[in-house]
Amino acid sequence: MAVCERYGKETEEKWQRWWEENRTYDYDENDASRPVYSIDTPPAFTSGALHMGHALSYSYFDFVARYKRMRGFNVYYPQGWDCQGFPTEVKVEQKYGRLPRDEFRKRCVEWTVEYIGKMRTQMKSLGFSADWRYEYRTMDPEYHKLVQLSLLQMHKTGQIYHSKHPVYWCPNCGSALAKTDTEDAERDTELHYVNFTLSGKPVLVATTRPELMHACVAVLYNPADARYSRLGAKTITTALGKEVPFLPDADADMEFGSGVVMVCTFGDKQDVVWMYKHKLPIIESMDGHGRITNSGSAGIDGLKVAEARKKLLEKFRADGKLVKTEKLHQSYKVHDRCKKPIEYQLSMQWFAKVTEKSEEIIANAKKIKWVPDFGIQYLIDWARYVEWDWVISRQRVFGTPLPFWLDKATGAAYPAEEAELPFDPDKTPKKAGKNGEELVAETSTCDCWVDSSITPLAIAKWGEDEKFFSRTYPSSLRPQGVEIVRTWAFYTIYRCCELTGIPPFREILLNGSVLAPDGKKMSKSLGNIIEPDKLIADYSADAVRQWAALSGAMAKDRPFSYQDMQYSKSFLTKMLNAAKLVEKSCAGFEGKAPDRKHLRVTDRWILSRLQKVKKEVEADFEGFQFHHATKTVQDFFWHEFCDYYLEYTKHRLYMPETYGQESRRAAQWVLRTVLLECAQILAPVTAHMSEEIWQSFHPGNSVHRSAWPSADDALLDEDAEKKCAFLNEVASLARQSKAERKLPLNAEIASADISCGFAITDIEEEMHATARVKVINFAEGEKSIKFAL
């Protein structure tokens, strides 16, 4: 079998088909002889297309999977899909308009299935070696069941509870939002100074939200602020005449406004924090559509925020309580879809008790090896800063239903029975309770992180297959983006430890993200998006994979570089051409290792260097240093093997009658060995090209199933390296002399005066044959090389 004439997409597709047909990447459930290496791959969000971030990070753990396979591990590498989320709902609604719940969900599923198809094709075209028999989707009933089971178990232990809590709310869309559905915006607004009454005297309170004053439940001052602390007052009367507590709080900013702040439920997030901290009552100041409620004597019920503010300010002005108004520049949160301001809305939600678990989560995170190690700091910072429990419910349709029943009369919540799983409120909307109560199914769905925080359990068949579980849990590796340490890693460690008592993975590998070539984020609005498909078509998948390896500054963001991509492609061409030469030179060679005495010093040199390269690359792969591993092989292959060694063998290959058959066979064996071992150690990265080369010598056997070629110390040869370093220098100077005189490289050099500290008898042949020096005058002594052309 011969290597292909030209390398491209067709070659890669040929091998992708071959791997699939030959089940090259199957995990063997029944093989207990090999250690298992399980990878908790990120389930890709089903957005419809892979982006460069996917290409980078998914290449990363494909390198690991392939390396571990060659190291003899039984690699378990499933790929999942994170299906549910607001973006999908938005797109489906745009396409079909408003639909009944049931119908809507069906459309979401259809849409998602279609997009998974596209993305799976893209993954395959990048040569990812996932075992697709274990593909999973978070929208599948089986996955729902598992998530629900995990929630019931955590409900049993008291980790999950049902409670009223303020959440981000979009009055425009009438929906609760996740924090990630929000973005920051800026605006100019007005800061109003309104007089409250403290111990019979007026006290100015500055506020941007006077319309919420009826929901004022306390006024705070800084305990270090002598203006207020010395008064000893316990209550204060608002401009609406209501008496509320007057409390010290170090977070009250003495510098801002008049140094006192009114706490309303809810003007902003700080209000929520203070509400919990001081155990303040809650006044529901607004309904789900942003209309004021419970305003009492203020008389602004039913008004929208802007109208209410206007009306109330007029009233304060008339009462002489509005003292002054200043301009204020502020940032605020908007819903990322509709760009309208967000409010806080009190509602019944489901929670997980993360706040009390911070230290435990940190302790468990420390049992995991973080690569790079500073990554854990993101988690620690986050865990120590968690202010309230994790709201795990969302008022959405396309999501995992929460497995609970609600008493229609009292609102009390009851867990579903295990037999009722997968729990689906559309199929079983109500039932009678034990005491005849009318129970209705909870229709809220789970936050997407509830789904994804059990991936290590889901892929390990937790609660389903004990044997499978014991082999694949905890995952050997969790690869993920550094930007989701606070969510995916944090929630996974929390939930999996709660459920099993064992940290979910042994190592966590963090990658950064890909920036546009200009160093900015890739975004549609900037028009600087680069499509992986285009790169695969223009440069090949292996070029993209090499680019990913070379971009591998761990957990750091890097701009995309067409130069790297071009270099990667050139390197592939180089590999192919070198393979062609070796193949041609080895025609008829039976592949037997020569007797060591037939090896020339150049042979021993390149073999010695090969061992060192293998050692380095192996260490690099163990430490996930893909950049260094790739660079090391590329440099060795191109600039030592091709530029020097290949040239040193040509005369032996083409003129065996002059230089001897044994010398020729030795050269053939070395060429073949170096080529194939380079193909092997680069196989995790250049998966297709390595296979092309490997199978041209070993038809029917995948390089990805071959044993990793570890270094053989017996082949290390310092003497050969020293001599060849000198030989290379002579060769280089010879080329330089020819270049200076504008002579072709095959021009002859009449004579050379050479001296160095050792005999050159065993490298003279190459000086004659490769550097084309006719006469060599050698004298042992100080290093010196002079040519006479």
Added chain:
RNA sequence: GGGCCUAUAGUCGAAUGGUAAGACGUCUGCUUGACGUGCAGAAGACUCGGGGUUCGAUUCCUCGUGGGCCCACCA
């Protein structure tokens, strides 16, 4: 405001306690018994600024400045 990361030729970047790879680009040659998607050669860096440790720092520490990511705040 907080945490973390980072600063090396025109560009991207590697490495090192003893003044620095490689790639791309530029310039000059070479037509080839694998490759012009190539080969050979050349030019191009006081390794962000200040201070410290050291015989010696680009490398370690510290301050500053710039850049990035994340988080918090914004009454």
